[in-house]
Amino acid sequence: MFGLRRARQAAAALAVTAAAATTLLASPAASAAPQPVVGGTATTTTAYPFMMQITDASGNQFCGGTLVAASKVVTAAHCVVGATPRGVRVIGGQTYLNGTDGTVGRVSGIWVNPDYTDATNGDDVAVLTLSAPMPYTPAPYVASSQTAVYAAGTTARVLGWGTTRENGSPSNQLRTAAVPIVSDSSCRTSYGSDFVQSDMVCAGYTSGGVDTCQGDSGGPLLIGGVLAGITSWGEGCAEAGHPGVYTRLAAFSDLVTAQVDS
Ligand code: ARG
DSSP, X not given: OHHHHHHHHHHHHHTTTOSOHHHHHSOTTOOOOOOOXXXXXXXXXXXXXXXXXXXXXXXXXXXXXXXXXXXXXXXXXXXXXXXXXXXXXXXXXXXXXXXXXXXXXXXXXXXXOTTOSOGGGSOOOEEEEESSOOSSOOOOBOOXXXXXXXXXXXXXXXXXXXXXXXXXXXXXXXXXXXXXXXXXXXXXXXXXXXXXXXXXXXXOOTTOOOOOOTTXXXXXXXXXXXXXXXXXXXXXXXXXXXXXXXXXXXXXXXXXXXXXXX
C-alpha cells in the first residue's frame, strides 16, 4: 500500500510539467466504486475568493492553493517540488477550469518546506510568491498556538477542482464538501506509521463517501473559515476506513508566516 501511495504522490508532482495532467493523476490501483469526491456541492470563487488554481504555464490545473496575503499562496510541497517559478501560474477568481474570467498570476518565488521528502513523511507545505498582488480577499490561517481547532468531530470544509471519484475526471466547476476531523488514534489505525501525527490531520466519514481526491491537493481545509490544513494524500478517495490526510497547518504556521513576511 505504501508503494501505491508513493506512486500517486509522484504522479501529482510530475503533473507540474505535464500537459495531460488528468491522465497522470489517475491512480491505477484505485477501486472502481463511484464515490463522488467531495460528495459535496458545486460552488464558486465568489463564495471562496481565496481559492486559487495552480496550473502549469499552459494553464492546465494540477493542484489547488489558498491566497493568504495579496501575493502569497499556500499549497502542498508535493504540488510544486521541483517546479520552477516560470513553469507555474496561479489563477484566482476563476470558478471554472475552462473559464477566462480570472486573474492569471505569475510566480516569482517557490518556497518548499526544506524538510519535505514525501507526503507520507509529512512536511507537505509550500508557499508561492506572486509577481503581482491578487485582487481577492485572502483567508486567515491558523496560528501555531491554535492546536485545539483539530478536535475530533469538528466540521471542516474542503474545496477543489479534483476528480469527483477515484480514477475519475476533474470537475470543471469548483466543488466543496464538509468532512469531520478524525481523531489521531483512528487515523493511526487507518494508516499506521504513514500517519505522522505532528504534521498531519485526517478528515472524513468512517463510511467514506466524501473526500478530496486527485487534483485537490494543495487546496484548503478550512475550520471555522480559517485555513487549518492542506490537502495532501490518502489511500484512494472516499474509501471507508481511509480518510483524507491533510497537512496540520498549525505545526507550520510560523514557517508560513516567515514566508508571508519575506
Ligand atoms: N495527492 C492528491 C493530489 O495530488 C490528493 C489526494 C487526496 N486524497 C484523499 N483521499 N483525500 O491531488
